[in-house]
Amino acid sequence: MQNEPITQSGYDKIVEELENLKKVERPETVIEIDIARSHGDLKENSEYHAARERLSFIEATIAELSSYLSRTRVVDPSSYKHDRVKFGSTVTLENLDTEEEITYKIVGGYESSPENGLISYNSPLAKQLLGKEEGDEVEIRVPDGIHDLEIIKIEYKDE
Numbered sequence: 001m002q003n004e005p006i007t008q009s010g011y012d013k014i015v016e017e018l019e020n021l022k023k024v025e026r027p028e029t030v031i032e033i034d035i036a037r038s039h040g041d042l043k044e045n046s047e048y049h050a051a052r053e054r055l056s057f058i059e060a061t062i063a064e065l066s067s068y069l070s071r072t073r074v075v076d077p078s079s080y081k082h083d084r085v086k087f088g089s090t091v092t093l094e095n096l097d098t099e100e101e102i103t104y105k106i107v108g109g110y111e112s113s114p115e116n117g118l119i120s121y122n123s124p125l126a127k128q129l130l131g132k133e134e135g136d137e138v139e140i141r142v143p144d145g146i147h148d149l150e151i152i153k154i155e156y157k158d159e
């Protein structure tokens with residue numbers, strides 16, 4: 001079983017979501033099921049079936065998040081130097097063809113949100129960046145072609 005790195009804030013968000021599912025969403029849905037059940041015939045009771053389906057989804061999400069948390073290890077990126085690209089590094093890249101700059105932070109898989117500049121350490125881009133230094137060039141293959149990027153800056157930024 002692999003220990004997947006995660007930031008403290010990412011871990012806290014998952015724990016918060018899990019607590020909400022267990023203490024708010026699940027109990028509310030159980031009440032909805034009881035109310036729908038009291039309306040009679042369950043075969044044609046769409047409220048009952050919708051609530052059961054929602055409860056099933058909640059239970060699956062609880063199981064998935066619990067399993068994920070059991071495989072994670074909180075890493076504090078502020079505790080080490082970011083002289084090379086590492087987990088938790090914020091990396092500024094320049095596209096050598098367009099001279100456009102883009103910045104990404106390398107985070108755990110569950111935390112990733114590429115549209116918000118957060119990429120999973122397991123993503124193809126992050127895998128090509130890990131271990132590189134400022135000034136290094138990287139060739140990235142993406143759906144729209146191949147891009148040559150230069151690492152302009154590597155730093156740690158607190159959230």
